[in-house]
Amino acid sequence: MRFADRMSRLGTETAFEVLAAARALEAQGRDIVHLEIGEPDFDTPANIVDAAVKALRAGHTHYTPASGIPELRQAIAAEVAATRGIEVTPAQVVVVPGGKPIMYFVITALIQEGDEVIYPNPGFPIYESMIKFAGGTPVPMPLLQENQFRLDTRQLKSLVTDRTRLVILNSPANPTGGVLAPEDLQAVADAVRDHDAIVLSDEIYGRIIYEGEFASIASLPGMAERTVILDGFSKTYAMTGWRLGYGVMPVPLAEQITRLNINSNSCTSAHTQWAGVEALTGPQDEVGKMVAAFRERRDVIVGGLNDIPGIRCLKPSGAFYVFPDISATGLTSKQMETYLLSDAGVATLAGTSFGAYGEGHIRLSYANSVANIEKALERMRKAIAVLG
Numbered sequence: 001m002r003f004a005d006r007m008s009r010l011g012t013e014t015a016f017e018v019l020a021a022a023r024a025l026e027a028q029g030r031d032i033v034h035l036e037i038g039e040p041d042f043d044t045p046a047n048i049v050d051a052a053v054k055a056l057r058a059g060h061t062h063y064t065p066a067s068g069i070p071e072l073r074q075a076i077a078a079e080v081a082a083t084r085g086i087e088v089t090p091a092q093v094v095v096v097p098g099g100k101p102i103m104y105f106v107i108t109a110l111i112q113e114g115d116e117v118i119y120p121n122p123g124f125p126i127y128e129s130m131i132k133f134a135g136g137t138p139v140p141m142p143l144l145q146e147n148q149f150r151l152d153t154r155q156l157k158s159l160v161t162d163r164t165r166l167v168i169l170n171s172p173a174n175p176t177g178g179v180l181a182p183e184d185l186q187a188v189a190d191a192v193r194d195h196d197a198i199v200l201s202d203e204i205y206g207r208i209i210y211e212g213e214f215a216s217i218a219s220l221p222g223m224a225e226r227t228v229i230l231d232g233f234s235k236t237y238a239m240t241g242w243r244l245g246y247g248v249m250p251v252p253l254a255e256q257i258t259r260l261n262i263n264s265n266s267c268t269s270a271h272t273q274w275a276g277v278e279a280l281t282g283p284q285d286e287v288g289k290m291v292a293a294f295r296e297r298r299d300v301i302v303g304g305l306n307d308i309p310g311i312r313c314l315k316p317s318g319a320f321y322v323f324p325d326i327s328a329t330g331l332t333s334k335q336m337e338t339y340l341l342s343d344a345g346v347a348t349l350a351g352t353s354f355g356a357y358g359e360g361h362i363r364l365s366y367a368n369s370v371a372n373i374e375k376a377l378e379r380m381r382k383a384i385a386v387l388g
């Protein structure tokens with residue numbers, strides 16, 4: 001079959017491939033600890049599930065407005081205004097099936113051949129994939145362990161050119177768990193302000209933070225009008241399978257993104273949107289409990305990894321990932337991913353799944369029970385000792 005040329009530029013998310021390989025081993029009877037997939041292991045809070053069931057029973061089984069039901073757009077506008085300290089109107093909100101479509105749509109709407117996009121590397125793999133797919137030029141912004149996985153603000157300044165159209169930020173970050181400091185955000189704002197550039201700020205882990213306060217670049221003076229906030233329900237409310245996310249952006253861009261949604265999804269499923277209204281306006285205690293559990297697991301996994309000779313792991317301030325340095329073991333990232341899965345029964349992801357600057361690292365998701373994390377650490381310790 002002959003495919004369009006653009007398909008050769010489309011990347012993927014290898015987490016789904018490693019998950020499939022791990023499941024194949026399980027089908028042969030192997031016991032695998034899953035630290036590869038980036039989703040909360042908790043069930044969606046009951047009040048949110050009940051709201052969706054109620055919506056279905058009440059007949060919310062039809063198409064909705066393409067940009068979302070007014071009740072949800074209103075709730076999102078209020079939430080984003082309160083948490084980022086900016087004015088937001090419902091007209092700026094587009095509801096879509098997950099956070100990912102916002103990346104897809106915003107990059108499609110803004111980027112064409114010759115446009116440069118600065119993006120975090122290591123970073124969520126879909127950024128680079130979509131930039132290339134749209135015909136843009138990906139310009140990696142290295143996030144290195146020696147800099148606590150924060151961006152090097154001097155280097156950033158040198159990356160911005162007259163062709164820079166978009167700068168992508170992600171804080172707290174996947175895969176490093178790093179959090180950008182207010183001075184980092186200020187440096188990005190200063191760098192883009194003199195150019196005709198937009199910021200796509202992926203804030204999907206904004207509520208999963210252990211040290212310091214969450215800060216959005218949209219809160220800085222003059223930045224709300226040139227920022228797209230990407231956020232959603234997958235991580236905060238353990239709703240990955242529901243597919244519910246949103247973007248908050250200037251109204252003219254929101255109209256374009258809505259048109260892309262009409263051309264692809266028509267709208268987001270109706271009862272899922274009603275679940276979203278309950279998630280934002282209902283009790284928030286379950287979110288606090290999940291974040292407390294993630295914090296405990298983070299401490300277990302960071303301590304355990306640093307006890308393994310050959311591994312060095314920073315303590316991340318947010319999200320639910322660690323990105324340890326495994327270079328002292330002598331294996332590449334990919335070799336370590338394969339070795340741990342086949343020999344130790346621990347599914348992880350090579351750092352290079354998140355870009356070239358991830359070499360020397362693996363990513364582990366600690367959205368798993370303390371018992372499973374301890375089992376994985378013990379298996380890794382034994383497997384890595386054999387290498388020495």
Ligand code: PLP
Nearest residue numbers: 038098099100124174232234245
């Ligand atoms: N942004 C980042 C940084 C992520 O890690 C993920 C999911 O892993 C997403 C966005 C996508 O979230 P969703 O499942 O809501 O599409």
